[in-house]
Amino acid sequence: MKYKSILDAIGQTPLVQVPSLSPADNVRIWVKLEGQNPTGSVKDRVALALIEAGEASGELTKDRIVLEPTSGNTGVSLAMVCSIRGYRFTAVMPDNASAERVSLLRAFGADIVYSEGAKGTNGSVALAQEMARDDKYHMPFQYGNEANVTAHYNGTGREIIDDLPEVKAFVAGLGTGGTLTGVGRRLKEHDPAIKIIAAEPQLGELVYGLRSLEDGYVPPIFDPDILDGKVMVRARESIAWTRALLTREGIFAGISAGAVIWVAQRTAERLSSQGGGDVVCLLADAGWKYISTEAWTQDIDTAEEQVEAVLWW
């Protein structure tokens, strides 16, 4: 395939069947490999949509700096899109983010502003919001920007229908809610009977311990009514199935992929008893950024501890 720019190579990711992970003969599980996007995650779709929405509305001009609270995939994707489109990009991240994360973002050309580590992601969001009051910044804010949803409605969801119009269920991880809301809307327009199921991490006690209920957060773009089910997954199951993806199917995916596979299997079992069919799950990224957790190489108990010590979702 030939593309005029790396931005044109975003999306159109492979949909691959994983027969060894199917719980019954009358159901098939397919994985959409978002790690095949240019910077290695589904967030390339979102970043491009966020920047194009800013340009289209006239809010994003060349003299403004794009600002986003992120130390993860969205930061890398925004840095890449901004460098091509000619914008400066500043990521706000907790000061205890790993050296690997910081280096990766810097490599992609991002400037970094640190927020207080003890306040976690919420602290980065608060600091970015404060900074964004200055007009020199343009903050797309993926948790509240409808472009996050439309990227999946116009891209991911459409691609799934093009490749597998008979799809009966879709499973993805719940983060910003952009994937589930956008793909969910598109699939339900195609066939209202398609089930949309969320996989959600059971984060380590440490993570919850730092938060009070007042810190509770439901992203504004997430439409909870689009879901037909939501299943919580532990780090242990997620690691086990991320490994199975690699050893049984040769697919090297990020750790959240295991959680999605685990939920896809439960979904497929139910579907099997209702006549069978096809389950699509979205694997948000590839495994490269998680190698330092040793999720694939340690015994499962140690791997679980290592993964729970980081925010793996």
Next chain:
Amino acid sequence: MPVAVRIPTVFRKFTSGESQVQVDPGTIGDLIGQLDNRYPGFKRQVLTDDGSLHRFVNVYVNDEDIRYIERLDTRATEGDTVSLLPSVAGGSDRLDDRGH
């Protein structure tokens, strides 16, 4: 066999620090009532004034969110595990290595 209810850190100040509490089987609404009898004020923490589930509280029966089953009418039977968890912002963006 009773139903085990797992209590997250943010609610433990209402359960004398207990991280897991045993209750009798019933609907989730019943279970919250039982917990409120034992720990007065508990109900106010997880339900809103009109008696529905607080927006930032998720309740799971064997890992499935009751909002997508029968909400507070969802039944927990003998041997089930009920988990209460606050909802937190997610996304791979949160993958920052803590303290490393």
